Amino acid sequence: MTATRRLAAILAADVAGYSRLMGADEEGTLERLKALRREHFDPKIADHHGRIVKTTGDGLLVEFASVVDAVRCAVEIRRGMAERNAEVPEVKRVEFRIGVNLGDIILDEDDIFGDGVNIAARLEALAEPGGICLGGSAHEQVRDKLDLAFEDLGEQQVKNITRPVRVYRIRLGEAPTAAASPAAALALPDKPSIAVLPFQNMSGDPEQEYFTDGMVEDVITELSRFRALSVIARNSTFTYKGKAVDVKQVGRELGVRYIVEGSIRKAGERVRVTAQLIDAATGNHLWAERYDRKLEDVFAVQEEVTRNIVSAVAPEVELAEVAHARRASPNDNAAQLTWRAQGLFNEAVNKGQQSLMLEAIATAQQAIAVDPASLSAHRILAWSHGLCHLLRWGPEPERELDAAWSAVERMLGIDALDYRTLTHCGATRVMRGEQERGIADLRRALDVNPNSAITLVMLAWAEAAVGLGEEAKAHALLAIRLNPRDSWIGSAQLALAMASYCGHEYPEAVRWAGLAIQSQPAGVIRRAIMIACCARAGDLERAAQERAVLDGFAPDFMASLFRGENRVFTRPEDMEHLLEGLRLAAGEDSGKEP
DSSP, X not given: OOOEEEEEEEXXXXXETHHHHHHHOHHHHHHHHHHHIIIIIHHHXXXXXXEEEEEETTEEEEEESOHHHHHHHHHHHHHHHHHHHTTSOGGGOOEXXXXXXXXXXXXXTTXXXXXXXXXXXXXXXHSOTTOEEEEHHHHHHHXXXXXXXXXXXXEEOOTTOSSOEEEEXXXXXXXXXXXXXXXXXXXXXXXXXXXXXXXXXXSOOTTHXXXXXXXXXHHHHHHTTOTTXXXXXXXHHGGGTTSOOOHHXXXXXXXXXXXXXXXXXXXXXXXXXXXXXXXXXXXXXXXXXXXXXXXXXXXXXXXXXXXXXXXXXXXXXXXHHHHHHHHSOOOOOHHHHHHHHHHHHHHHHHHTOHHHHHHXXXXXXXXXXXXXXXXXXXXXXXXXXXXXXXXXOSSOHHHHHHHHHHHHHHHHXXXXXXXXXXXXXXXXXXXXXXXXXXXXXXXXXXXXXXXXXXXXXXXXXXXXXXTOHHHHHHHHHHHHHHOTTOXXXXXXXXXXXXXXXXXXXXXXXXXXXXXXXXXXXXXXXXXXXXXXXXXXXXXXXXXXXXXHHHHHHOTTHHHHHHHTSOOSOSSHHHHHHHHHHHHHHHTOOTTSOO
């Protein structure tokens, strides 16, 4: 049976902050909503020939035969709500978000379905409290028929819709415009953009304003060390201090995709800091954390919490950009290609698949073809080729190392002082056998950006490889403490396993090697360290199991260690210590290759 379809205008509405209102006054909020529906909403919908399809607690879905009727209805509801809220305390105000779309719908008894309905719901989610957003098709039908001003919010990528949706906001109280007014919404820059809003002082103590503002200023400063981010200056973000803000509106006004906001509460000698990272386009929370500290040294607490926030936010933004690039329609934009390459690289590492790594390399090369000065794209090439060398992927691993160094040389030509350049230069030098210069580069990178977890991890790995066990442990543990969810934390755990093994701390080495393997099961060095650790700890059965797994995906790696083609450690005595552990695992005499 063929589904019944028709073109319709769909209005979706819900209450902004409904959970907060219900939490503060459940019965009162419910009564106010019922009265609004009975006295205002439903009569306006009937006046404009709308049909209420369904209600969902705080929201409702309405179908109209005319877009003009749908928009007129939305505007009259909005104006009526403004009059009703004029004498209501702000904490009790009921504000609706409304989205209007024109699209094809499927009828099923009394319900409606389809992208036309889904987009209306997404438009409602993009509206600020008390606001109205229209889809591009709806705007085309009403722009010359209604005496309204519209603001072009550009194309927005919305959940579960493959193509970007053109969005317009109705600007009530302003003169109508003959065309859209895009000037009010700043365009997003090519790189991820972020604004740190003033944190809220929840203590009621004016003295805490200095601590609160100082922490936010430090977060802005430290985030600015990440040159891949576009960070809005303090002078712009602090104009929102003391104001109730809508993150979507702030995103449009400042031209940013991400917002950091938070609060600080002091009780006695303890302080609680909360921070959230929000997608400004959707209002969705991407990350949130709470930090409880004792205020023995105010500046020490401020510095520690700042580093934790910054070290967590930067990788979360990277993950969000990768996800955004995957959802976006394919094009030849260099930034989008770079983020897509980053996503493929992450997936290749997590799954241990060479084919994905080759795809990441090809995508990064496409980005470079569009923008030869893309430091981020060259960075992906350096990482990808370097890991292909370490993992022995491909018939000529040494050529992979040459390709990695070639990418580093291009990075040096683009920006030799960027912490990403110094990090990759140092890591690649270590792989090339230039340990001293490599560690010096990594330490310079850490001076430039002490909040980079990747730099800390690579430095820890290099220090463990050259026998600087205590330094390696300190840097690896700091990386884990700053951002335990970073995708590179497995490499910090590997550094801890290496340092512990060389220090003859075998049970500890087994623990760290096991954690490192969880994040990268196909890591050949991680498996080799685990085999030797288990043997030294007396667990020969587990050592044999780990050896079988390693031989299953890298049958020649163990032999390559004994041939001297791969070196996990730089010092001969450390390398021999590892080989003896591998021989012990195989039940062989210490002088033989297992």
